[in-house]
Amino acid sequence: MTITGIAGEAEAGHISVRGLTKRYGDLTVFSKIDLTVRAREIVALVGPSGCGKTTLLRCIDGLLPADGEISIDGKRVTEPPEGVAVVFQHFGLFPWKTVYDNVAYGLRMAGVDAAEIARRVPNFIGLVGLTGFEKAYPYQMSGGMQQRCGLARALAIEPSVLLMDEPFAAVDAQTREILQFELLRIWERRPTTMVFVTHSIEEAVLMGDRVVVLQGRPSHIDQDIDIDLPRPRSRETLSDPRFAELRERVWANLMNEARRAEFQLGA
Amino acid sequence: MTDAALAPDRPTMLPRLYAGAAIVVLWELVVRGFAPSYVATPFGIAMALPRVLADATFLKATAITLGAVAEGLVIALAIGTVLGLLIGRSLVADRALRHYVNACYAVPMIVVLPLVSLWFGYTGAARLATIVFAASFSIAVNVADGARAVPRDYLEVAHSFRSSEGRALFEIVLPASMPYFLAGLRLAAGRALIAAVVAEFFTAIPGLGYFILYNSRVFRHNDAFVAVLLLGGFGVGFDALVNYATRRYLPWYRRADGDN
Numbered sequence A: 001m002t003i004t005g006i007a008g009e010a011e012a013g014h015i016s017v018r019g020l021t022k023r024y025g026d027l028t029v030f031s032k033i034d035l036t037v038r039a040r041e042i043v044a045l046v047g048p049s050g051c052g053k054t055t056l057l058r059c060i061d062g063l064l065p066a067d068g069e070i071s072i073d074g075k076r077v078t079e080p081p082e083g084v085a086v087v088f089q090h091f092g093l094f095p096w097k098t099v100y101d102n103v104a105y106g107l108r109m110a111g112v113d114a115a116e117i118a119r120r121v122p123n124f125i126g127l128v129g130l131t132g133f134e135k136a137y138p139y140q141m142s143g144g145m146q147q148r149c150g151l152a153r154a155l156a157i158e159p160s161v162l163l164m165d166e167p168f169a170a171v172d173a174q175t176r177e178i179l180q181f182e183l184l185r186i187w188e189r190r191p192t193t194m195v196f197v198t199h200s201i202e203e204a205v206l207m208g209d210r211v212v213v214l215q216g217r218p219s220h221i222d223q224d225i226d227i228d229l230p231r232p233r234s235r236e237t238l239s240d241p242r243f244a245e246l247r248e249r250v251w252a253n254l255m256n257e258a259r260r261a262e263f264q265l266g267a
Numbered sequence B: 001m002t003d004a005a006l007a008p009d010r011p012t013m014l015p016r017l018y019a020g021a022a023i024v025v026l027w028e029l030v031v032r033g034f035a036p037s038y039v040a041t042p043f044g045i046a047m048a049l050p051r052v053l054a055d056a057t058f059l060k061a062t063a064i065t066l067g068a069v070a071e072g073l074v075i076a077l078a079i080g081t082v083l084g085l086l087i088g089r090s091l092v093a094d095r096a097l098r099h100y101v102n103a104c105y106a107v108p109m110i111v112v113l114p115l116v117s118l119w120f121g122y123t124g125a126a127r128l129a130t131i132v133f134a135a136s137f138s139i140a141v142n143v144a145d146g147a148r149a150v151p152r153d154y155l156e157v158a159h160s161f162r163s164s165e166g167r168a169l170f171e172i173v174l175p176a177s178m179p180y181f182l183a184g185l186r187l188a189a190g191r192a193l194i195a196a197v198v199a200e201f202f203t204a205i206p207g208l209g210y211f212i213l214y215n216s217r218v219f220r221h222n223d224a225f226v227a228v229l230l231l232g233g234f235g236v237g238f239d240a241l242v243n244y245a246t247r248r249y250l251p252w253y254r255r256a257d258g259d260n
């Protein structure tokens, strides 16, 4: 099996979520979620803290059981599928491995041969700007650097589906911007399906083909907003009047909910 | 944690030296004043040291005992690690084995000596079996604790990258339990040393334990004490070795602990 082969296939990376409900004991995190992500589409997932974004990503990766049905490319997800990579909110780096070995981990697990690993790993380390830190351990790096290392590990297996849980939450504003455009560039070169969780509305609108708003208690998909900004997106996109318009729309949406919640608390 | 905490620094060395000197002087005075002449004194030991260190019997005994301890530790490492990982990660293995392993850990290894010497005779094999028995379970108990305490996040990442359970056991659980493993190894080394010496006392097979026994019986207590000191030195040395290896090969371990 070659991982590169998967991306070559037409329409790889189609995600379908049907009637998904997740409960933890008495707590229903979300109920009856329906979500379709077409191949090579970027869906930005936003919503208040604790609404179940991470939980939803876990379910899509087959890490958590839930009621309902999830399939990727028509295959029902019951365990982590091939060709799906996750960038974890908690980074999930192994403290006993160097940057190099952390990035190589996914490739080793996929059975990629040593020569190919040696060729690919430095590329992806360079891509996230960690060249020179190959031998560093996670404890020697800032949170932002650790997050970029986790990003490189996920990108390195050249997945057809990338599930990203606030991948830029721990990086500073400048690095964040650099990485956003870098990720867009990577996507242009090799479009993959992405589900992208973020707390930044700007980021959601900049990256996404759609912005999906998850909220309520238990949460559900409250809004599914098409972002019809042209691609390739770049710094100019940020000054597009349409960008500002869409950003306001998503913002108003989330704010309404926040006010409703406040009102309920006050009552 | 800083490097100062890893290496002994001056302020902690001084009290150690004073205490050592006080013990030596007190020992010398008490023995000279109140004990028969064959009882070991620091001065007598110092005088005996060059002769004993050049003695072929002593050197051979040292090689035999330390060789047996090393061999036993390697076997115990394998048994203890596998047992510990099983108990720590498999509910079935935990239910089936936990109490037996804890019992074996608690039982003084001396009680198995009469049994193993029946099975293996008064041979090096009996000593090796005693060492393995004494050392395996402290590793198993510690590795099991470590394996249970592995953060779920790590296992989730492994699972997400489609690692098999078996691979995750050795590539994730084992390195993540390294601090526990090292604690177990230190305990095991001490217990292995005791086991070796006690086995030699009991079975009278050649080795440092027997060297001590024999020299005590012929009232050469100073000679016997050189071997005692060597055993003590071995314990300290092994600890230092583990410390050094930790710093050199597991640099992440203390730092990662200190940060989170």
Ligand SMILES: Nc1ncnc2c1ncn2[C@@H]1O[C@H](COP(=O)(O)OP(=O)(O)OP(=O)(O)O)[C@@H](O)[C@H]1O
Pocket: A024, A027, A029, A047, A048, A049, A050, A051, A052, A053, A054, A055, A056, A089
């Ligand atoms: N293992 C678990 N057991 C019980 N409840 C859980 C568990 N994991 C998550 N939850 C609960 O599920 C809800 C959703 O959690 P989740 O981590 O998916 O939120 P999130 O949207 O990712 O939040 P954030 O934006 O803060 O990352 C929370 O209320 C949380 O307390």
Ligand SMILES: [Mg+2]
Pocket: A053, A054, A055, A089, A165
């Ligand atoms: Mg989350």
